[in-house]
Amino acid sequence: MxxxxxxxxxxxxxxxxxxxxxxxxxxxxxxxxxxxxxxxxxxxxxxxxxxxxxxxxxxxxxxxxxxxxxxxxxxxxxxxxxxxxxxxxxxxxxxxxxxxxxxxxxxxxxxxxxxxxxxxxxxxxxxxxxxxxxxxxxxxxxxxxxxxxxxxxxxxxxxxxxxxxxxxxxxxxxxxxLAMVASCTDELTTLNNRRAFFDQARAQHALCRGQRRLVAVLMLDIDHFKQINDTFGHAAGDQVLQRIGAVIKAALREDDIAGRLGGEEFAVLLPDTPQAAACDIAERLRAAIAQLNVSAEHRVTASIGVACASANDTELDTLLSGADKAMYRAKATGRDRVAVVEPVRAAV
Structure with a gap:
């Protein structure tokens, strides 16, 4: 020109x-x-x-x-x-x-x-x-x-x-x-893999810290997953993981971050989410998973731990550790339920 x-x-x-x-x-x-x-x-x-x-x-x-x-x-x-x-x-x-x-x-x-x-x-x-x-x-x-x-x-x-x-x-x-997406994605569930979840969760937590917002973390573990694999085979277990991955993705909001940490364990980070809202999301996840069946006689359930605190006052590892402890308490008290750590610092 x-x-x-x-x-x-x-x-x-x-x-x-x-x-x-x-x-x-x-x-x-x-x-x-x-x-x-x-x-x-x-x-x-x-x-x-x-x-x-x-x-x-x-x-x-x-x-x-x-x-x-x-x-x-x-x-x-x-x-x-x-x-x-x-x-x-x-x-x-x-x-x-x-x-x-x-x-x-x-x-x-x-x-x-x-x-x-x-x-x-x-x-x-x-x-x-x-x-x-x-x-x-x-x-x-x-x-x-x-x-x-x-x-x-x-x-x-x-x-x-x-x-x-x-x-x-x-x-x-x-x-x-495509290679970058594949390196960050869990092949079975299409959620973030462990490394990608922690990378994205740390970035989101730092953003919330700068804006002094609340952050909630959910830790989710499938109940009796080994029994599903032993009874129905690993193909059925993989199908359960895929379906749970779809349930989690459907429940996510735009800024939420979810990942499969390994085996049958999942984590979700919920930015700008108070404890009541985090518990509501966790309960909806639990109810949706409870509707999944391996067979007519075997129902799939999950135990979920919830931890919530201000990002400015709490490290991400502390939140994850607190949610993990709450998840094990949910398993110890009967499974197929949501347990909450409150406050997070006292649980660590």
Whole structure:
């Protein structure tokens, strides 16, 4: 955008004494309007949320401004072409060829854009020269056409190479993102694995500490899980874990963090959650898990421990330890229940 405007301005400056000044002024005014229009489009694009910057929305607008700018450039070059000044004509063709080279560098990954830009910039002046009686003028036009032919041929290979390179780059980025997700996700339940849970929980706890908010932690353990594996097989046990993972995910709010710590043990961090609300969430989880059955005779249950305190006053490990102790108390007092540590510090 800037380059095409500067090229036209430089050409007009160099040919000020050779060109019709009224045509020069009209050309520069038209190019100024095109440049402002393209600049407005780019600013609108930058201000648009990233998720809305799609080719379906913006590519047609970009094409329209590109065609308008290149067309004004090519037609303006013909308009200022001095009929009896071979040096002026050669100067204009030199700049037009330079604009074609810049089109290759700017749009090389989009072959159609490259070809359209070259055609709109070069063809008007080239056709004009071909229609002149002088053999030298026609020779310049033929030389430009030969140059344009070889450039057009080269753009195919260049565009294909760049397209392949970009596709491989995006595939590698996608593979990297998938690998990162896989390294942080428990394969069976699709919850966070132990490492990811602690990393995210510490970050969320630090955020709550900075804002002096409450934090609650739930520790959940499936009752008699070994008996499920021994009686019904490990496949049934894996299915129970998957279903419990789905129950936990369905109960989470946007900022809540859940993970499988190992075996049949799960943890959930609830930011900005008072004890009553944490107990309510824990009770809903317990009731939902109690509706899961391995068989008609064997019901799945879970024991849940709850710990809640101000993040500013309590470390995350202290909360987890308190919730863990409450969970074991729930098991010791009959299982399939929620137990609360209060206060957390007294439990540690």
């Amino acid at each position: 800037v380059g095409s405007y500067l090229a036209a301005a430089m050409l007009c400056w160099l040919g000020w004494e050779r060109f019709d000044r009224r045509e020069v002024i009209a050309w520069m005014m038209a190019l100024s309007l095109c440049t402002l229009l393209r600049a407005a489009m780019f600013l609108a694009y930058r201000r648009t949320p990233v998720n809305l910057r799609t080719p379906a929305t913006w590519e047609r607008r970009y094409w329209a401004t590109l065609v308008l700018s290149a067309g004004v450039w090519g037609i303006g070059a013909v308009a200022v072409m001095p009929a009896g000044d071979l040096m002026g004509q050669a100067l204009i063709m030199l700049f037009a060829v330079g604009m074609s080279v810049s089109a290759v560098s700017c749009y090389s990954s989009y072959r159609n854009m490259t070809l359209v830009s070259i055609a709109l910039v070069l063809l008007p002046s080239t056709v004009w020269l071909l229609l002149q009686p002088s053999g030298l003028q026609q020779g310049i036009a033929v030389a430009v056409l030969v140059f344009a032919f070889f450039v057009a041929s080269a753009t195919r290979s260049l565009a294909q190479a760049l397209e392949t390179a970009w596709r491989l780059k995006h595939e590698m980025e996608l593979a990297h993102r």
